[in-house]
Structures are given as C-alpha cells and as structure tokens.
Amino acid sequence: MEATLRKTGALLGKDLKDVARNPTMLVCCLLPVGFMLFYRYAFGDTVGGEMGAEGLSLMLVSWSLLFTTTMVASMATLTALAEEKEKHTLRTLMLANVSAEQVLASRGLVTLAAIAVVDAACYLVIGQPLGGLPAFVAIGIVGSVPLVLLSLLLGLAARDQMSAGVLSMPVLILGIAPMFAQMVDGFSEVAAYLPTGGMNELGLLLAQGNLFTPDALVPLAVTLAWVAVAAVAFALLYRRLTRDN
Secondary structure, three states, X not given: OHHHHHHHHHHHHHHHHHHHHOHHHHHHHHHHHHXXXXXXXXXXXXXXHHHHHHHHHHHHHHHHHHXXXXXXXXXXXXXXXXXXXXXXXXXXXXXXXXXXXHHHHHHHHHHHHHHHHHHHHHHHHOOOOHHHHHHHHHHHHHHXXXXXXXXXXXXXXXXXXXXXXXXXXXXXHHHHHHHHOOOOOOHHHHHOOOOOHHHHHHHHHHHHOOOOOHHHHHHHHHHHHHHHHHHHHHHHHHHHHOOOO
C-alpha cells in the first residue's frame, strides 16, 4: 500500500508539472478564462442591452462550464496521453512496475483539479457572487467526469498527437452542444440530456438562485446517470486500450 501511494504521488506530481510546462495544456487552461473575460466586457453593452443583465449572466455561467469542461478535458487528458504514448512514456512507466490504473487515475485527478481551478477563475472573472463559488466548482467537477473518462479512453486509443486531434472532435462537439440549445428549434429538449446538459442546467439554476429546489432533481439525475454510464464504459474498455502498440 505504501509503495502504491508513493508511486501515485509521484505520478500526480509529474502530471501537475506537465500542465504548467506543456504549452498546449497551459493554453487550453487559460483560454476559457480569456474567453469569459472577453465576452463579459465585449458583450456587456451590446448583448447585455438586448438580453438584460440577467440574460448575459446566465449565458456567461453556461459558457464558463461548457468551455472549461471541453477544452481542459480534451487537451489536458486526451492530448497529454497521446503525447506520452507517442514518446513511449507509458511503456517506460509500465516497465517501471507502474500499473495502468495508477497512470489513468493520476491523469484523471489532475485533469479534474485543473477543471476546478479554471472553473473558479471563470466564475470570478464573470463577476458572480462569491457565495455560489463552491457549488459552481462542484457542478463543474461532477459534470466533467463523463468527458474526462471519455478523453482517457480516446487518449489510449490515439496512436499519436495527430490522431488525438481528430479523436478530440467528439469530445468538443458533445461538450459545447448545449450552447446551441436556444439557436436550433427543438434542440433545447435534447441538449438537456447530453453528457454536459445536466451540468449546464445546474449551472443556470445556480445563477438564478434555484439550485436547491426540485427543479434541480432532473438535471442532477441526468448528470449522475452519465457519470455512471461513462464509468461502466471505461471499466469495460480501458484494459483493451492499455495494450501498448
């Protein structure tokens, strides 16, 4: 047990350093914050005037969650794993008696930690009440789990960083799909049941002050259902994908 904890701690340290040192991963963590800062001040006089202050606030809360989940999950997880696979880092770790479970757990935990930090930064940038910050971060973490697990699987399936870029497209499309719920007729009913749909709805309820009401039960159930589905799919597929090609 002590050896396992020591190895896991070393992996966590390595993966945390990768987020800070790898330009691609660092940029993907900074982009959501930059986008929210830009949208808040660029649309404050235009969109805000048409939609009202509340409408702009709801839009920024929604986009903060969706942008952070998709960008960080796809880049900090999928691309990072593909890079390690391409450079034979995963093979080296396996030969050093590090299990696949430890590698994946470390990468997943670091990704969720990065999502929490970026979500918190976005929340502060868009000017939401500080009292809602813990709930916002919690929504972002739980809602990101399905995409993080999917990204881990796709990262193992990718042969190199180029193929990872192609495989990241489903993550990006699934992640930001709820953004278009109000732009496509009839899509809002479907978007609420997508992997990030429940998370998006919970974020909107939080911004409206209705998070702890019966209205939150359905989106919470949808979010937890996707977490369960992603966990089962991950458990069934990851052993096959951990075979080093």
